[in-house]
Amino acid sequence: MDGFPVLELKGISKSFHGVMANSGVDFKLKKGEIHALLGENGAGKSTLMNMICGLLQPDRGEIFIQGNRRKIQNPKIAIQLGVGMIHQHFMIVPGFTSLENIILGSEPVTRMAIDFRKARKQIAALSDQYGFSIDPDAVTEDLPVGIQQRVEIFKALYRKVGILILDEPTAVLTPQETEDLFRVMRRLARKSVSIIFITHKLREVMQIADSITVMQRGAIKGVLSPGETDEQSLARMMIGREINMISNDRSAGAGRTVFEASGLSVNSSRGFEAVSDVSFCVREGEIVGIAGIQGNGQMELSEAIAGLREIASGNIILSGKVMPALHPRKMMENGLAHIPEDRLKYGLVLPFSIAENQILCTYYRNPFARFMWRNRKAMLNNSRELMDRFDIRAGGPEESVKTLSGGNQQKVIISREFSRNSIFLLANQPTRGLDVGSIEYVHRQMLTLRDKGAGILLISSELDEILSLADSILVIYRGRLISMAGKEGADRASLGLMMTRGLEREK
Amino acid sequence: MMAVSRLRPGARGEMLCVFLWISVTACIVCSYWISPVVTVAVLSSALRQSTPLVLGAMCGLLSERSGVMNIGIEGQMLMAAFWGFLMHVWTGSLMMGVISGLAAGAFAGFLFAWMSVSMKMDQIIAGTIINILAVGLTGFFYPTGMSSAGKLKIYSVPLLSEIPLAGPVLFRMSPIVFLTICIVFLLHYCLFYSRWGLRTRATGEHPKAAATMGISVVKLRYGNIMIGGCIAGLAGAFLSLESVGVFERGMTNGRGFIALAVMIFGKWTPIGAWGAALLFGLSMSVQTQLQFDRVLSLPHQFTGMLPYLITIIVLAIFIRRNRPPASLGVSCERE
Numbered sequence A: 001m002d003g004f005p006v007l008e009l010k011g012i013s014k015s016f017h018g019v020m021a022n023s024g025v026d027f028k029l030k031k032g033e034i035h036a037l038l039g040e041n042g043a044g045k046s047t048l049m050n051m052i053c054g055l056l057q058p059d060r061g062e063i064f065i066q067g068n069r070r071k072i073q074n075p076k077i078a079i080q081l082g083v084g085m086i087h088q089h090f091m092i093v094p095g096f097t098s099l100e101n102i103i104l105g106s107e108p109v110t111r112m113a114i115d116f117r118k119a120r121k122q123i124a125a126l127s128d129q130y131g132f133s134i135d136p137d138a139v140t141e142d143l144p145v146g147i148q149q150r151v152e153i154f155k156a157l158y159r160k161v162g163i164l165i166l167d168e169p170t171a172v173l174t175p176q177e178t179e180d181l182f183r184v185m186r187r188l189a190r191k192s193v194s195i196i197f198i199t200h201k202l203r204e205v206m207q208i209a210d211s212i213t214v215m216q217r218g219a220i221k222g223v224l225s226p227g228e229t230d231e232q233s234l235a236r237m238m239i240g241r242e243i244n245m246i247s248n249d250r251s252a253g254a255g256r257t258v259f260e261a262s263g264l265s266v267n268s269s270r271g272f273e274a275v276s277d278v279s280f281c282v283r284e285g286e287i288v289g290i291a292g293i294q295g296n297g298q299m300e301l302s303e304a305i306a307g308l309r310e311i312a313s314g315n316i317i318l319s320g321k322v323m324p325a326l327h328p329r330k331m332m333e334n335g336l337a338h339i340p341e342d343r344l345k346y347g348l349v350l351p352f353s354i355a356e357n358q359i360l361c362t363y364y365r366n367p368f369a370r371f372m373w374r375n376r377k378a379m380l381n382n383s384r385e386l387m388d389r390f391d392i393r394a395g396g397p398e399e400s401v402k403t404l405s406g407g408n409q410q411k412v413i414i415s416r417e418f419s420r421n422s423i424f425l426l427a428n429q430p431t432r433g434l435d436v437g438s439i440e441y442v443h444r445q446m447l448t449l450r451d452k453g454a455g456i457l458l459i460s461s462e463l464d465e466i467l468s469l470a471d472s473i474l475v476i477y478r479g480r481l482i483s484m485a486g487k488e489g490a491d492r493a494s495l496g497l498m499m500t501r502g503l504e505r506e507k
Numbered sequence B: 001m002m003a004v005s006r007l008r009p010g011a012r013g014e015m016l017c018v019f020l021w022i023s024v025t026a027c028i029v030c031s032y033w034i035s036p037v038v039t040v041a042v043l044s045s046a047l048r049q050s051t052p053l054v055l056g057a058m059c060g061l062l063s064e065r066s067g068v069m070n071i072g073i074e075g076q077m078l079m080a081a082f083w084g085f086l087m088h089v090w091t092g093s094l095m096m097g098v099i100s101g102l103a104a105g106a107f108a109g110f111l112f113a114w115m116s117v118s119m120k121m122d123q124i125i126a127g128t129i130i131n132i133l134a135v136g137l138t139g140f141f142y143p144t145g146m147s148s149a150g151k152l153k154i155y156s157v158p159l160l161s162e163i164p165l166a167g168p169v170l171f172r173m174s175p176i177v178f179l180t181i182c183i184v185f186l187l188h189y190c191l192f193y194s195r196w197g198l199r200t201r202a203t204g205e206h207p208k209a210a211a212t213m214g215i216s217v218v219k220l221r222y223g224n225i226m227i228g229g230c231i232a233g234l235a236g237a238f239l240s241l242e243s244v245g246v247f248e249r250g251m252t253n254g255r256g257f258i259a260l261a262v263m264i265f266g267k268w269t270p271i272g273a274w275g276a277a278l279l280f281g282l283s284m285s286v287q288t289q290l291q292f293d294r295v296l297s298l299p300h301q302f303t304g305m306l307p308y309l310i311t312i313i314v315l316a317i318f319i320r321r322n323r324p325p326a327s328l329g330v331s332c333e334r335e
């Protein structure tokens, strides 16, 4: 690694309504390096990056690009300075083709119309130069996330990016797609693009980073190189305490069946069959894991179970009773707890306070309601107790959940769902986007619930999560379940293969 | 694997549209064969009747494609009709009248943009304010007994207007009607092929994505809403300076809202909206003709219902099927 920093931050501070998100951050990025940025949820990583790409303005501090001091007032200036960012939530117009998405904002034009021919040529040239390609005419909303991400990378390359920021790019990718992404990143780095890579997965950091910066509570905790550290000490540095890998070492007691799906078929919103003829059961004190790559019917399956989606055929049986479809309250009252996949959309009412979110399922019952009136005092007491018990870090019960960090938002959901006396937990991607400390926390809570005798259905695309928690493992592939013999028969390689190819290749 | 046949979403709607148009064309040809004079009269009246609807729909389309729900079209039209007529009477120049109408529409648009884009007010409320404001202002300041000073003249294209059926309908018409057709095609081309069009559509679908690519969402929305205001202003000018010739209280008579239905029916595309508006125009002129001829001995209250009935039916069928711009009505948050 030679040379001077392409990007240097000096004393950057930023606060939101009195909450310090960044305080006095110094940061250096060398030319052509892959620099990993680590930190727990809410450490201020995204905020810092948004200031480099012009979406936010620092309160204090200076930004130097190629040694020159710059004020980045809006994204346009950032683009001109060669800064490109791929956001945690993709910035892709869903109905547009890849081509339209790539050129948006920097379109080549003839007199009046967009010069699509020229754009196509430029994209083909980029493909040649960097050695990976996309289909310019595919509509982006139909593409798998890995390819959508590639479109995002093309967007940056098209604008001659020199500094590429990737904010948690691997959170939604399959292991295979992650490998592909890393290959692309290495190639870009070789072509002297400097990359900032944000992730919560320490294994990836060790695998690809040239240097590592750890953030904690808005400040830089330290800068390291992967040679002089390991995953354990990185985790300790991030969280400030020791992390123990949770694993499920207790063998499942063969209890009563709490939940059963028989011959369940569910249609997707587009009308085709997303889940076909699925049958399985979950017993008391058992964790059943469903592994699979996102988009193979997990969303439809869990929505059907939660009573949020119509059932095409088959039955859902909760503690021996056949449940009607589309009746979420009935499911809850019969003992369902639900951690939805998209916590911002289905798990929380963002503008509501923590206390209000914690009684979303019980607000109509004693003690939170008397006749027609809500009981505010009971709500706040309940919230204080839960915040204490589940270690939710926030200003108070009346703080809005919108401003909480991802980990604390998940804790609010868990406190709500686990404090009712549930006998069956449906957890869909319960740890997506969470830092190692929060993951450990969520896993421990799930095991506690299991020990109390509840059955758990864990749907996840994280192999490690499934392997360490589940008593029995199923793989979902194109809406069908493939059952694995038991925990013993499963290892990373064979599971990964089944997730990507189903059974066809196995035999 | 997947279900056997996957009808493209909206394919049935398209089939319905094509079927509708074929049957309408067949009816026109038949009636021309029976009575050419009446048919020509009905058709050119349909074109005239549809003009304010088309213009209103273009106004709505411009702002909705960039993500701002605009229900203030009616008010924009009304203000333009009022101001255009006043200026026409005061200056004696039709040209000045039309231009003032455009300016009044653009000003109403600016007001709407300020409320909904800058102040981030609820867009429905902002639109309602424009509508109420227009009714109030034009009603209050309307000077009674102002006499008309003529209206825009009909212009015949020399040779082309001699063609049977098409000639008198398409090539013997007044300037704003003609201009409207030009606007439709120009807007369609720009929306789908120009740089501005791409940016507008991106802003309507995903404003944050547009913002990260260096597009100023606020400027673009202001621009679109104000151009839309001009176009609504043209509709107002058409009503008071070309069609009726005087200003009357509440003379837009719900056209701004029918224009919204037209826009939805036309799937937020200019040509689609144009086709839809023609259908509405046709229903209106057929309705007048029915009253005029007394062919059917229906009370006029019933025939008068026709356009509104069609609005309700069309909306009931299409509003769920046609997909609006994804982030319609959501104001773009930027810290």
Ligand SMILES: Nc1ncnc2c1ncn2[C@@H]1O[C@H](COP(=O)(O)OP(=O)(O)OP(=O)(O)O)[C@@H](O)[C@H]1O
Binding pocket: A016, A017, A019, A020, A021, A039, A040, A041, A042, A043, A044, A045, A046, A047, A048, A088, A403, A404, A405, A406, A407, A433, B335
């Ligand atoms: N727009 C905002 N308004 C108020 N507070 C905000 C805003 N954006 C971020 N914050 C706060 O700033 C802090 C840092 O947030 P940021 O999103 O940068 O964290 P992060 O490190 O990216 O976390 P994660 O790993 O969950 O993505 C958090 O406490 C968050 O609540």
Ligand SMILES: [Mg+2]
Binding pocket: A045, A046, A047, A088, A167
């Ligand atoms: Mg973040």
